[in-house]
Amino acid sequence: MTSPTILHLSPGAFHRAHQAVYAEALIRAGHPEAGIRDICLFPPLIGAAHAAQGGVYHVLLRDQTREDLLRITAIREVLDRPHPDMLCDPALRLVTMTLTEKGYCHVPGTDRLDPAAVAQDLADPQHPRTALGWLALALVRRRAAGLPGITLASCDNIPVNGRLLEAVLTAYVAEAFPDLLDWMAANVTFPVSMVDRIVPRVDAAAAESIAALAGAPDALGVVAEPFGQWVIEDRFALPIPPLDKVGVQIVADVAPYERMKHRILNGAQTAIAHLGALSGFATSFDAASDPVMGAWLERFCAAQARTLACPPGEDLAAYCRATMERLRNPHIRHPLTQIGTDSSFKLGQRIVEAAEHHLEGPEARLYALTIAAWMRYNTGRDAAGRPIPVEDPLAPVFRDIDLAAGGDPSALVAGYLRLDLFEGPLRQNELFRRRLVALCAALETRKPRDIILASLNHAEAEEELC
The missing domain is CATH 3.40.50.720 (NAD(P)-binding Rossmann-like Domain)
Structure with missing residues (x-):
């Protein structure tokens, strides 16, 4: 041989x-x-x-x-x-x-x-x-x-x-x-x-x-x-x-392919981990297969793709479709709390950098909900007050931010935005900050899925649209 x-x-x-x-x-x-x-x-x-x-x-x-x-x-x-x-x-x-x-x-x-x-x-x-x-x-x-x-x-x-x-x-x-x-x-x-x-x-x-x-x-x-x-x-x-x-x-150069994967596939996984867990879903399959969350996730993937230069030999639209098919694979049911582990390492590259491309466009609301859900998730409790296991190197920092905020969503957002991962134009954008505050306030009592569904039905105030 x-x-x-x-x-x-x-x-x-x-x-x-x-x-x-x-x-x-x-x-x-x-x-x-x-x-x-x-x-x-x-x-x-x-x-x-x-x-x-x-x-x-x-x-x-x-x-x-x-x-x-x-x-x-x-x-x-x-x-x-x-x-x-x-x-x-x-x-x-x-x-x-x-x-x-x-x-x-x-x-x-x-x-x-x-x-x-x-x-x-x-x-x-x-x-x-x-x-x-x-x-x-x-x-x-x-x-x-x-x-x-x-x-x-x-x-x-x-x-x-x-x-x-x-x-x-x-x-x-x-x-x-x-x-x-x-x-x-x-x-x-x-x-x-x-x-x-x-x-x-x-x-x-x-x-x-x-x-x-x-x-x-x-x-x-x-x-x-x-x-x-x-x-x-x-x-x-x-x-x-x-x-x-x-x-x-x-x-x-592998970098364009890495960015494609990290933004579209991994970005979708990170987003759905927090939005899905706060909405009561247990796994990636459950959340991505839900018609409301799935439609939102398709829109999110498309927005992520628009922040990228297409790598040679790739098709970003096809990659987005493949990502959704993968997340809806019934044989792969990753626990959302597991996907949400160590998210402070992942959010900047996967979501914050992409959000900065959309700060002045209609997709800014999409990213505001994504990041607000991340903030609310890391308080360690959902809208019903049930505990969420926060496993992250910054978990003690998250607890301090939550305690200092004392239930004030504006103070909560301000505390999170001081983190290094938000260094850049997102932190300075006043309209985006106001959207984060409104959504963090809404997420105290409502599930992300409900906010998404209401926005699809045009029943929400402008600042709550996702």
Whole structure:
């Protein structure tokens, strides 16, 4: 069998439903070199399960209209707690990783290395405990073996993920292996990538469906939506398998694609999390499938699209339609309170920046309701006084704002607008501020859905129109 040219760090469910599916398609198109060797740096360790299944697992793709079972053999080997010499395979061309944001050992919201997160590795660089420490030591071994450079591609859902990886790994290497810096700068590349596929947790019913279709239980089987996208910057140290032949978009600049995803898909998710939860819906599917909330969300997506330059090869209107279809997938029911987690990190990029494009237009009311719902949500109670679990780094700040406001919606809005994420023209716009105050007052006793429905029936005062 052809030696794998792709090495992947941390083969979780997303990797098995995303990168490995593209590799499988490429292998079936006649490129056996697209095989993957997976390494588990941390639990869960799945090497034994992978070997027991003969290197085979399944991906169940399903939505409103289809259900397809894919048989995946692209992952040739899974190694638990591998040696750093794994980067010394001459066949290796591409290293991908899904570490989750915490795995980058950075100060949240920055690309600075967190010294506390790597303190043990810096004290003993030959026995690393973090992915950064492992990669640095593996690069040291690769250079010592006289091999060429390598591409390290983050596939985590983090903005400009390649730049983050490059920054933190460079900072770590500067401390642990300073003589590697020049070689790394000249020979290692860190392309930015944008990945997209919703991969819900495999519950008992989903596991039964996979087993029934596959003919046997599958310990590594995953469920995913049919939609998938992988955009990666054309910045490779060595030639890689021709992933572009199976739909991977290799582009000069990933930023327009990231903005499209963050504004339209992620922006819609953030908006519906707060509006939907305050309206009494439990999941993204429930809210997006409601005729009133769904119509509002379609309008919101269209407004978000108008703030974007269309990326090459894309169709923003089609992307909006696909977003709505994805949110209405009955097999994907994300809890709205989970989507609303850490929203202070997300609101600025996804919604506030877009709102600034619409401050003087008719869609300003749309954004005023979105942001007012976010403010009301973060008081920790809905219109009926029921508690809302606010899980956010700024939760203590939100509580202080609410207490200081003392029930005055004008003071509440003023407190929120002082947050750094509102720095800019939105904070200075008096008409938008008045709309926020009126809507925050309305949301004390009314659900967002009721306000939206009334506005559709032209029964509300101008300042409450959404």
